[in-house]
Amino acid sequence: MAKAELFQKDIPVEERVFYYASEEDDPIKTDEQEQKVEVGLPEGYDFIPKNLFTKMYSAVLFRIFKLFGQYYERGYWQAKFHGREKLKKAKGKGYVLYANHTNPFHDVFGPALAADRRIFTIISPVNLKIPGIGKVLPYIGGLPLGKTKEEKAAFHEAADKRLKQGNCLVIYPEAHVWPYATTIRKFPAGDRSFTYAVRNNLPIFTMTTTYHKRKDKKRGDLPRMDVYIDGPFWPDPKKTEEENRAKLAQEAYDSMVKWSKKNSYEYFKYIKKKK
Numbered sequence: 001m002a003k004a005e006l007f008q009k010d011i012p013v014e015e016r017v018f019y020y021a022s023e024e025d026d027p028i029k030t031d032e033q034e035q036k037v038e039v040g041l042p043e044g045y046d047f048i049p050k051n052l053f054t055k056m057y058s059a060v061l062f063r064i065f066k067l068f069g070q071y072y073e074r075g076y077w078q079a080k081f082h083g084r085e086k087l088k089k090a091k092g093k094g095y096v097l098y099a100n101h102t103n104p105f106h107d108v109f110g111p112a113l114a115a116d117r118r119i120f121t122i123i124s125p126v127n128l129k130i131p132g133i134g135k136v137l138p139y140i141g142g143l144p145l146g147k148t149k150e151e152k153a154a155f156h157e158a159a160d161k162r163l164k165q166g167n168c169l170v171i172y173p174e175a176h177v178w179p180y181a182t183t184i185r186k187f188p189a190g191d192r193s194f195t196y197a198v199r200n201n202l203p204i205f206t207m208t209t210t211y212h213k214r215k216d217k218k219r220g221d222l223p224r225m226d227v228y229i230d231g232p233f234w235p236d237p238k239k240t241e242e243e244n245r246a247k248l249a250q251e252a253y254d255s256m257v258k259w260s261k262k263n264s265y266e267y268f269k270y271i272k273k274k275k
Helices: 003-007 052-076 084-090 106-114 125-129 149-164 192-199 241-260
Strands: 017-020 080-082 095-099 119-123 142-144 168-171 204-212 224-233 269-272
Touching: 052 106, 084 204, 084 224, 095 106, 095 192, 106 119, 106 204, 106 224, 119 125, 119 149, 125 142, 142 149, 149 168, 149 192, 168 192, 192 241, 204 241, 224 241
Parallel strands: 017 269, 080 224, 095 168, 095 204, 119 142, 119 168
Antiparallel strands: 204 224
16 A cells, blocks of 8 residues: 555555554555665754754745644645644643644644644654655654664754654654554553653543544545544652553553544555454
8 A cells, every 4th residue: 555545535445455464564665664664863963953054944835844734734634633632731831742643644734633732743764764754854844763782862952852842742653554454553652752742751642533424525525533632641759650651551542542532434454354
């Protein structure tokens, strides 16, 4: 299944089925993934640019990106966002937004419209290889995971700094994109991605995208979206870091499962292979 195919109208029903052995299977693969090429970061990658011109360029590009996202999300996907007022409970603080991973295009723009501030999204280094947008991703908030010990340390430092600046850190804990999936998968990394909120004593929110039939047929039978924001969920000062990671991971998962029940249209089917 190629990314471009997701935009086609009236994909035959028989082609809208993905048989999987594990929830960690990946329906969409890049050329690098197909060839099992290990993609790293450019040497000396700067996670937080210090150059003033680069900072200004990034700020302007993000504004343009968000304006285009308004048109794209509301126009193409007829997306409606619910519960954004809950984010006011994090006023003056950074927060982490956890979202289900169901559309490689909406997942780029959706959080920027959902959040009430600048977003920074944890991405795989392979995304920097995407033609066209790959080189732009770092300027609109993409934070690629490091591979080496030094890169990982710099990445964690950058994520913490962005949160301390009062920004929104976006994480897709399901890891792999399952197009139009209507269920929530277990988080492959367990509760590790909840470290950022715990060690910075910040709240988390969830963003759950759901799919529904359109009233019009301008996009064929492609679904429209309802997006639900939930939270905040806070670390408990009486618990250890490990306990808080587990607590927040469970709360995020339960929240997304709850809102995923709002799905009313299964555009793609996911069927587990029989052993």
